Amino acid sequence: MGVIERILGVIFGSGRNVVAETAEVFRINAEADAQRAHQMQSAALQQFGGEFRLTQRGWFDRFMDALNRVPRPAMALGTLGLFIAAMVDPVWFAARMAGIALVPEPLWWLLAAIVSFYFGARHQAKGQDFQRELAETMAAVPQVVRTVKNVESLRDVTPEPDAPEAQSNPALADWRAGR
Known part of the structure; x- marks a missing residue:
């Protein structure tokens, strides 16, 4: 032990x-x-x-962030509300639309400009991102074409009939004869 x-x-x-x-x-x-x-x-x-830690922000910053999130949902819900109002009370809806018909044309242009700038800025940023991605893809096309050609060149790699390994390989000779 x-x-x-x-x-x-x-x-x-x-x-x-x-x-x-x-x-x-x-x-x-x-x-x-x-x-x-x-x-x-x-x-x-x-x-x-x-x-990614958020810093403590003041009440004004929080208020402005909340305010910037309002227009798109408000416009979508407002449009749906107009459709519902037209079905529920057509007379009330017609009176409101008659009032809108009295809005002067320059005010419509101003509203269109505001909405266009608000939504257009995001559309432009997304469009530029798309164009940049498209340019990167197009820049990669020559390399992809070369790679495809290299891969396609490997498709038929059978040796020539007069090559020494082809003459000494009976399985290859049988395959060629059956082809």
Whole structure:
């Protein structure tokens, strides 16, 4: 018992595990690897959290953000409301539309300009993004064409009949004969 205990004490004694330390040279310690991955993911999440943290903003900034979100839903819901009003009370709706008919033309132009600038700015930004993506795609076309030609050139790679490997390969000769 004493000899085996001394041998095991040499291998596993003094808080060390020689077998485990030797095995870690050839294979990654899964527990330590998982701990490193957890620490790396935690650090990345903290960095992202720091980058995207909203600063404390005043009441005016919050009010303006809320106000900027109102026009599109208000116009959509208002238009649906007009359709519902026309079906529920056609006389009331006709009276309101007659009033709108009295609005002078320059006021309609002003309203059209305001709505166009409001919605047009977003449309223009999206359109420019689309044009940029389209230009990047078109710039990649020559490389794609070259790649397709290279791949297509690999389609028929049968050796010539007078090549030495073709003469010494009976399976290839049988295939050619059947073709």
